[in-house]
Amino acid sequence: MIDERDAVIEAVRGRLRASVADQADPRAVARILSAAFAAPAPSRWRRWLDAWHLPVMSRVGAAVVAVIALAAGFVARGVLPNRAPVDPMAVTGEFPIPVTPASDPRSGAVATQFVFEAPAAQSVALVGDFNGWVPTAAPLVRLRSGVWTVTVPLMPGRHVYAFLVDGARSMPTTADRAPW
Amino acid sequence: MSSSPPSSPIDPSLPLRAKGGDRQAFAQLVELCYPRSLRFALHMVGNREDAEEAVQDTFVRVYHHLGRFRDDGRFEPWLFRILANRCRTVLAKRRRHAEVIQYGDVPDHGAPTMVEGPDWMEEIHKVLATLPVEQREAFLLHHVEELAYEEIAAVTGVKLSALRMRVKRACDLLRVRLAEVRRDDR
Structure with missing residues (x-):
């Protein structure tokens, strides 16, 4: 059977499963909550995309197609110069969330x-x-x-x-x- | 006696409440999912600092993209999808392919094994780090985090047949390389 666990795999599995404590470190959780609550909320555009509950790639693909179509229309009408309108971050599917640390080196906080x-x-x-x-x-x-x-x-x-x-x-x- | 993070399903109301703006619900989600997330990230990226950063980054993304979570979906596969992506990003940034695993502060609960030895855990981690990333990921998600193949497919976007093959190859490599390590130690 392709998925059979023999003694070696069972032993490895057991060791790996037991390698982390079963209770979350409160300090780590606090750091996560601070980072999450302090980070800026996604843009209105991002929230609108999320509201459609579409898979990421199809949503991104639809958005890219819409942008290209819109830009192509403007280019055709001579409104925009002929340049790539696609946000490379949208094409890759990466939406970096800038995490604003609670410490601010500018103010010294x-x-x-x-x-x-x-x-x-x-x-x-x-x-x-x-x-x-x-x-x-x-x-x-x-x-x-x-x-x-x-x-x-x-x-x-x-x-x-x-x-x-x-x-x-x-x-x-x-x-x-x-x-x- | 060994203990491991619970793998029972998360209460479906928690992510929905968090999605509705309930910060307390999100805090509970973090507490419940943190141990498993850290364990997976630790075994994927190989050091605690990067693992903790990947996990933190993941939960921040989860918080800000809860609007994308389907009301009828399971939270864990969705979480692991984001976490797996973060881990792959961490690994992609690295130049070195061979990692020296340092687990200075990870508690070893002494799970029962058939092949005991003083450096057994270190050997496992070293061999695990030599697996191709996609095989390591599939092995950890299936055998350690106990996700079903269908859920792993949702996490990775890979077909079931390919996933099963990745897990099988990972197991084969683990057996072979662990045997080699033990042979070299004698």
Whole structure:
């Protein structure tokens, strides 16, 4: 049988399957969520294409054909010069997503991760002098382990902050008191 | 006792809720799928740093392209399609074809094997890295990540017959090369 697993393949398979822990590293998950939520949303054009639920290549192919047809029409009418209208990125099917890191070397802000353990909480928010103490400015995301996390860009230095757990203030034990 | 990331299907409502803007649902998807994704990427690209970057890039793409996910589709094949593409991109950027595998911080849960040895895991990784990329990918998706051939076809865009042949050739090469390695070690 072409797909038969003998002892060697079974042994290899077992080793490879067991080579990674079965629980996700919360720090890695937090980094992913920060990157995903911080990255710019796709363009309106991209969202329109996605809404048609078409396979990538056929959608790209249709878009390329449409662009070429449109440009050819304009060229024929003398509106556009005769040049290739196809976006090479569209032809290859690659749509790079520019990930904007939470750290900004231009301003000096540093991506700073906050982690708060509250398995029973329904909501946790970060408030501080860096976001005007606005409860909705930096909501934390709950991981399956009951840990809540958010990453925000902060300027180097000392900051005053607190956590709002289900709307109630919870002060970090080592931080100064918030002004309210 | 060995343990491995769960391969049970993802709750179908999770990707749909994430698609609707539920960040909590997306966070749960990441938590559930991260171990398997990392495992596949690790064995494809051969080092943890590149694997973690590929996985992170994948989930960012997933988040921003959830509109493309079919409501009646399975999430894992769709995820692995994006992840496999990212891994191929990483590999395509490399100049070297032979990799020295370093797994300094990957826990070895000591899965039972028939041919034990102190460097068995390292031997497996070295031989795995010598497989052609498409065979390695097919082998990992089928035998390690336990995707059905139909799902792998959706991931890779390759016909079923070609996939089966890739898996078979990967297995044949693994047997031969592992035997060679063990012969050389004596």
